[in-house]
Amino acid sequence: MRLSRFRGDDAFKLVAAALAASVLVILLLMGYTLLRSSVPVLERFGLYFFTGTKWNSAAGHEIYGALPYMLGTLVTSAIALIIGVPISLGIAIFLSEMSPRRIRIPISNLVELLAAVPSVIYGLWGFFVFRFFLADYIEAPLSAYLGWIPVFSGPVLGVDVLAAGCILSIMIIPTVSSVSREVISAVPNSVREGAYSIGATRWEVTRNWVLSYARSGLFGAVILGLGRAVGETIAVSMVIGNAVGPQALPTSLLKPGQTMSSLILNLFFEATPGTYEFSAILGVGLFLMILAFSINILARLMVTRVLKVKGGAVE
Amino acid sequence: MDRYTVRRLKDRLFTLLGAACVVIAVIPLGSILLEVIVKGAPALSWAFLTTSSLPSPTSPGGIGPAIQGTLVMVGLTSLFGIPIGVMSGIYLAEYGNNRYADAMRLFSDVLTEFPSIIAGITIYLVFVLVFGYSPLAGALALSFILIPIVSRTTEESIKLVPNSIREGSSALGIRKWRATVSIVLRAARSGLITGSLLAVARVAGETAPLLFTAFGDTYYLHSLNGPAGSLTMYIFTDWKQPYSGYQQAAWGAALVLILIVLAINIAVRLASWERRMGRR
Amino acid sequence: MKFDRNAVSTTTAGLAVALVVVIVAAGAYIALSGSTTAKVTTTTNTVTSTNTVTSVSTPTQLQSSSLDGAGSSFVYPLMAAWITQYFSVHTNVQINYQSVGSGAGISDLEAHTVDYAASDAPLQTADQAKAPHALTIPDAIGSVTVAYNLPHIGTGLNLTGAVLAQIFAGNITKWNDPAIVNLQTNATLKATLPNQQIIVVHRSDSSGTSFTFTGFLTQDSAAWAKEIGQAKAPAWPTGYGSNGNSGVAGFVQGTHYTMGYVELAYALTSTPKLTLVAVQNPAGMYVLPTQATSTAAATALPTLPAGNANWASINLLNQPGANTYPIVTFTYIFVYQELNVNTAQTSGKSAAGATALVQFLWWVVTTGQQQSTTLGYVPLPQNVVTLDEQTIQSITYNGQSLPTT
Numbered sequence A: 001m002r003l004s005r006f007r008g009d010d011a012f013k014l015v016a017a018a019l020a021a022s023v024l025v026i027l028l029l030m031g032y033t034l035l036r037s038s039v040p041v042l043e044r045f046g047l048y049f050f051t052g053t054k055w056n057s058a059a060g061h062e063i064y065g066a067l068p069y070m071l072g073t074l075v076t077s078a079i080a081l082i083i084g085v086p087i088s089l090g091i092a093i094f095l096s097e098m099s100p101r102r103i104r105i106p107i108s109n110l111v112e113l114l115a116a117v118p119s120v121i122y123g124l125w126g127f128f129v130f131r132f133f134l135a136d137y138i139e140a141p142l143s144a145y146l147g148w149i150p151v152f153s154g155p156v157l158g159v160d161v162l163a164a165g166c167i168l169s170i171m172i173i174p175t176v177s178s179v180s181r182e183v184i185s186a187v188p189n190s191v192r193e194g195a196y197s198i199g200a201t202r203w204e205v206t207r208n209w210v211l212s213y214a215r216s217g218l219f220g221a222v223i224l225g226l227g228r229a230v231g232e233t234i235a236v237s238m239v240i241g242n243a244v245g246p247q248a249l250p251t252s253l254l255k256p257g258q259t260m261s262s263l264i265l266n267l268f269f270e271a272t273p274g275t276y277e278f279s280a281i282l283g284v285g286l287f288l289m290i291l292a293f294s295i296n297i298l299a300r301l302m303v304t305r306v307l308k309v310k311g312g313a314v315e
Numbered sequence B: 001m002d003r004y005t006v007r008r009l010k011d012r013l014f015t016l017l018g019a020a021c022v023v024i025a026v027i028p029l030g031s032i033l034l035e036v037i038v039k040g041a042p043a044l045s046w047a048f049l050t051t052s053s054l055p056s057p058t059s060p061g062g063i064g065p066a067i068q069g070t071l072v073m074v075g076l077t078s079l080f081g082i083p084i085g086v087m088s089g090i091y092l093a094e095y096g097n098n099r100y101a102d103a104m105r106l107f108s109d110v111l112t113e114f115p116s117i118i119a120g121i122t123i124y125l126v127f128v129l130v131f132g133y134s135p136l137a138g139a140l141a142l143s144f145i146l147i148p149i150v151s152r153t154t155e156e157s158i159k160l161v162p163n164s165i166r167e168g169s170s171a172l173g174i175r176k177w178r179a180t181v182s183i184v185l186r187a188a189r190s191g192l193i194t195g196s197l198l199a200v201a202r203v204a205g206e207t208a209p210l211l212f213t214a215f216g217d218t219y220y221l222h223s224l225n226g227p228a229g230s231l232t233m234y235i236f237t238d239w240k241q242p243y244s245g246y247q248q249a250a251w252g253a254a255l256v257l258i259l260i261v262l263a264i265n266i267a268v269r270l271a272s273w274e275r276r277m278g279r280r
Numbered sequence C: 001m002k003f004d005r006n007a008v009s010t011t012t013a014g015l016a017v018a019l020v021v022v023i024v025a026a027g028a029y030i031a032l033s034g035s036t037t038a039k040v041t042t043t044t045n046t047v048t049s050t051n052t053v054t055s056v057s058t059p060t061q062l063q064s065s066s067l068d069g070a071g072s073s074f075v076y077p078l079m080a081a082w083i084t085q086y087f088s089v090h091t092n093v094q095i096n097y098q099s100v101g102s103g104a105g106i107s108d109l110e111a112h113t114v115d116y117a118a119s120d121a122p123l124q125t126a127d128q129a130k131a132p133h134a135l136t137i138p139d140a141i142g143s144v145t146v147a148y149n150l151p152h153i154g155t156g157l158n159l160t161g162a163v164l165a166q167i168f169a170g171n172i173t174k175w176n177d178p179a180i181v182n183l184q185t186n187a188t189l190k191a192t193l194p195n196q197q198i199i200v201v202h203r204s205d206s207s208g209t210s211f212t213f214t215g216f217l218t219q220d221s222a223a224w225a226k227e228i229g230q231a232k233a234p235a236w237p238t239g240y241g242s243n244g245n246s247g248v249a250g251f252v253q254g255t256h257y258t259m260g261y262v263e264l265a266y267a268l269t270s271t272p273k274l275t276l277v278a279v280q281n282p283a284g285m286y287v288l289p290t291q292a293t294s295t296a297a298a299t300a301l302p303t304l305p306a307g308n309a310n311w312a313s314i315n316l317l318n319q320p321g322a323n324t325y326p327i328v329t330f331t332y333i334f335v336y337q338e339l340n341v342n343t344a345q346t347s348g349k350s351a352a353g354a355t356a357l358v359q360f361l362w363w364v365v366t367t368g369q370q371q372s373t374t375l376g377y378v379p380l381p382q383n384v385v386t387l388d389e390q391t392i393q394s395i396t397y398n399g400q401s402l403p404t405t
Helices: A003-020 A022-045 A067-098 A101-116 A119-146 A161-185 A189-197 A202-213 A215-231 A234-239 A260-270 A276-306 B003-043 B046-050 B064-094 B099-112 B116-131 B135-159 B163-171 B176-187 B189-204 B208-213 B231-238 B244-276 C010-036 C042-051 C058-062 C076-089 C102-110 C125-130 C161-169 C187-192 C208-220 C222-227 C244-254 C264-269 C291-297 C351-365 C367-371 C382-393
Strands: C065-071 C093-098 C116-119 C134-149 C157-159 C199-203 C240-242 C258-263 C275-280 C328-336
Touching: A003 A022, A003 B064, A003 B099, A003 B176, A022 A276, A022 B064, A022 B099, A022 B116, A022 B135, A067 A101, A067 A161, A067 A202, A067 A215, A067 A260, A067 A276, A067 B003, A101 A161, A101 B003, A101 B244, A119 A161, A119 A234, A119 B003, A119 B231, A119 B244, A161 A215, A161 A234, A161 A276, A161 B003, A189 A202, A202 A215, A202 B003, A215 A276, A234 A260, A260 A276, A260 B116, A260 B208, A260 C102, A276 B099, A276 B116, B003 B244, B046 B064, B046 B244, B064 B099, B064 B135, B064 B176, B064 B189, B064 B231, B064 B244, B099 B135, B116 B135, B116 B208, B135 B189, B135 B208, B163 B176, B176 B189, B189 B244, B208 B231, B231 B244, C065 C102, C065 C351, C076 C093, C076 C244, C076 C264, C076 C351, C076 C367, C093 C351, C102 C116, C102 C125, C102 C208, C102 C328, C134 C208, C134 C244, C134 C264, C134 C291, C134 C351, C134 C382, C157 C161, C161 C199, C161 C208, C161 C222, C161 C275, C199 C208, C199 C244, C208 C222, C208 C258, C208 C328, C240 C244, C244 C258, C244 C264, C258 C264, C328 C351, C351 C367, C351 C382
Parallel strands: C065 C093, C065 C116, C157 C275, C199 C240, C199 C258
Antiparallel strands: C116 C328, C134 C258, C134 C275, C134 C328
């Protein structure tokens, strides 16, 4: 290889490869800074950090247990999935299999606009508009008829774990539905044609053939929605009620709660770098990062296995 | 009712259910737009958009610095983020048939849906504690989101360029890097632009990373040192005030923000509508 | 019609151009307006050191400075009024105050990311260790009200500290609990207290207002003192958390059957005004928080320490007097005594910036006090003003004191 002839190509390739590593640098930077800053609190409290519920930063009474917030994240994300996934799948199936061709693109664009709305505006709408709808039409009957069950006990306010879960479900719809649509579109036409040729209706083709073929990809889309729900901060913090300590345990849908990300948002500014409180907050951030990272990696691996990248050449 | 009619009815039913899902999803969008317009429009005025006064219990003040802050930080992050993202996308598309590229692709995808608050915390620890709050720190935090998005959309746009173009340029003796930069990129430019614009719209709507790095400011920026405001932070700090003036200001800022973001998104979709005509 | 999928539509091209224009415009704006600001200039510093004068010469007033403060939301309405008023007179000094809560303000001071911190809680021993040589400058006196939202019920619900402690501990849960009903003197009020759950609202951030309120509950309830105690971020056993005084005020204002604690200015200027509890003072009277009843608490002050001493035990709770509101507190500004400290983080901590800060603080404790009453705060009594003046005069830059006017 003569340097003079190939230097341009190699240099370019090297620079491009190095810049492609920027995402790795970003991830490593985040992981390293969080890890380093979390060490003090993990050393001091050890397992209690993951299993304990009390959180007190007063001098002499310091104790940090992050379990309520981890559960808060899980519960709000679960609600988001329970409500959002069926709707997203419905949209995906409708738009890729059942609807007239002409309206598919406008409708899908409309649904994807949901993803364009900034999170802070979701929170604003959630607190000033959706809250009343939720309180009057969903929580009031829920509390009136099922209030004796602990999971549904609590004041009818519209600012609680259920509200956060509902807002999250709206926010994950564009993600889950668009990835599901891609996955369903990736099902080879031969499968559909074979089913239609034996006289199946559109719904039967979808249900019995297409969906089962696309199953793992759809599962990946759901996990992706979970990843989105786990990482959402601002909108959640505006409607979740901000409880701290043992009362933040999400024992009821109608009680105020706290997720890992909303805790960080609430407490970050008042902790001085170098204190255990700061380290505890960053410890929560570390756990959040690990959770989001694992969920997203899992989801992406599942989805890319099903989708094949179409198009031009790769060297 | 014979079985065939039942099956047809089920088909209709599930079609309707699917349509209902779409309607359910679109209702919040409509409600948000309606509320933002109805509540935010009264606050809009030339003074509101250009002055820098603090809101008071009765008047919405001015969001000029917030708009400037958003523009400056989005501009800064695009300045270094888009080139890095484009180069990264070029690598993944043109040279990326190996495990290293697969890993980088995976990480990019992961970062696009990552909790943005962690980007803010990281830049706070690494940058702000040394240099203080600044729009540059805000731009750095936003780039954690911008770069992966631009990288992946660039890659996908470049992959759509047919191989015939590459083969043709190779036949003419043009070096690969030259061909990539001059010819392939040019051919993919609409996808590149739309991808970058979508990334810009996304980071313009981010709040959490900026809270920890730019901190918020009520005055126009005169330098890149010191705290900066943004539309998103403005809304986030004022929404809960119990005064009509502050709340109006928050809704007004929300209207401006959503107009900017939606305008970019709608225009991008209109522009890429032609490209989609070719697909299923 | 065949679409060329690689063609750039006019819309996209137009958008791209618009984006570039916007970025360039913003950059130009920064570049052009940057010429009027003087940040750290080495010439100023050499002038100071070679002239060995004890104060920096007056031409520095013409340089523009920007100061950053952060902390208490309790004092925010007053601070915002001060800043606006000061800026109208001294247009070259831009002061940026973020109402992030007293705890965050103190943390920012310790991390040197702000020039001054505002807090209603005095510096504790741990804070004093992390912010060595920080001065305490009380700038106003204010009261913590207990606001509630009951449909069709006006202001003036009577409550004692002990009952409040039980409500905020979650032991009393209903509005028509006998403990509450029995305290009322108004017959209609007694009859109309609803059979609804009390929705407690407290701060979700670290707050001097919480510190003051829990201090009051600690003094009035032995159970509270034992279980929870006084803290900026107590372990609330029940209730909803909201950010900042404004967050609590907004939550109470917008939701029925809530009760929360907020600074008086927020209660008075909310639209609509919040209904307030009449709290029982040591003399046994139920007193509504007003400008007058708060002022009464400032008449018999405890002996105050010097600005650079320990203020941790100072409070204005449960002051004597029949017409005194019992939940009153100083609100403080903390600054470092030597302003050329760790300049990397603070914005523009040049001699000009230091001078601007000192002059602003001087203005706050003297002229600024005239603004306090309009917003429901209590202006500082003269002896406190004198104490503050001495403290401010002790602030130095590179060891040299600064002109206060």
